[in-house]
Amino acid sequence: MIEVRDVTKSFGTQQVLRGVSLDIRRGEAVVIIGRSGGGKSILLKHLIGLLQPDSGVVRVDGEDITAMNERSLLRVRRKYGMLFQMAALFDSLTVDENVGFVLRRQGLESETEIRRRIDEALDMVELPGIGNKMPSELSGGMRKRVGLARAIVYRPEIVLYDEPTTGLDPIAADNIDRLIRRVWETLHVTSIAVTHDMKSARTISNRILMLHEGQIYSEGPTSEILESRDPVIYRFVNGISTPQKSE
């Protein structure tokens, strides 16, 4: 469903992606792991056309999205929901207005139907009855759950998660992981997350890709990657640093 071929991306002199190729099939739950600052967010943003590569191709359902302008991309993006690292809720709108943003803009449904779908989404993320609050009144974990509700309320086919558990306490993190898992199981979406949290990766994926030095270093079923003896993967999964001259 998503094909990435030889994507490169530089910022100034710093080459962040150095020829990334990967395939994601419909209905998969994939996690992309890699070090902080390694270009995971950048890669994720290429999948949905928020960034355009310097070279290479990204195809979604066979359509090359790297050649599209912003207006054509809007149509492709209807297939996607995305949860941002800091949730990126619109801070001038209430929780309700955030979650119902797309539905109200499309204006296809009656207000009662929109209300029903907002409530359904908020129930799904276990936050019923907070619709009138402003994002600034919520905790980090609640914000992410509202962000998730906003991303799934219009029933996307693909949901992207940028470090869903980063910055949360272990309980809140586990809560989010369970929700991601539930969204994948009950809504039958294709789930793509980037993270460096291995516990989270174990819970929410059935396949892991490792991004290392701007390329996909390795990929395989979750258990296989987590038990890999390859030194690079092993050190990352188990959190073992190597002495470096620069550190």
Place this chain on the structure above:
Amino acid sequence: MPVQLIHQRFRSFITQLGEISQLLMESIGSFRHQRPSWKDFLYQLQFIGVKSQSVVITTGAATGMVLCAQTFLQFHKVKMDTATGAVVSIGMSSELGPVLAALMLTGRVGASMTAELGTMKVTEQIDALRTLAAHPVDTLVVPRFLALLASAPLLTAESVVVGIVSSWWVGVNLLGIDSAYYLVNMTRYTDPPDVLTGLIKSLVFGAIIAVVSCYKGLTCQGGAEGVGKATTEAVVVASISILIINFFLTLFLSRLFYS
């Protein structure tokens, strides 16, 4: 080295000019894709138009008064006291009114628009908007652009009227000019093109403030520091553009109206 630096600066200047023009074209072209939201437009109109009045009125009054006093002091030497009103009214409606109102709006409205959009950019709210299949130009730029186009001429007119009235008050009550002559000379020498010049200018300035501020906000990079930098740049670029373009508009419009 310096040559390279100049080259680089020049290129970035031209690039920005191109991108700002592109944003302008996209804002105008946006109507074909999406009808502007009334709610957002009215909200911006309230913020830009209604709440900027105190600033603009104060500026107009202060300028009118001081312009009157200065003109009178010079004209008095050649016994042309009653021409003061004409100078003030033409100066206010075609030059000082639109320019000063625009500069005040740049500071009050432009800066806050850049800061708001810039904060949305660095907190990924703009990206979130784009994933929710909403074009940032349709949803954020167009309501602000329209609200500025609607309010800039009205605020300018308000500023000019207040300026003229306060100059009349100063002239008659403090400087002892004859009220009737003041008013007669003022209306005799002030022509509709003078007023029209001011209003056309204010429309152009409103568009500049909106497009430059939104551009600087949407292209903001980095965290809080980036937002601060973008805001400063927006104010500087918009103010300088207003001053430069004002000169050319004066030349162009006077040709248009008086030849």
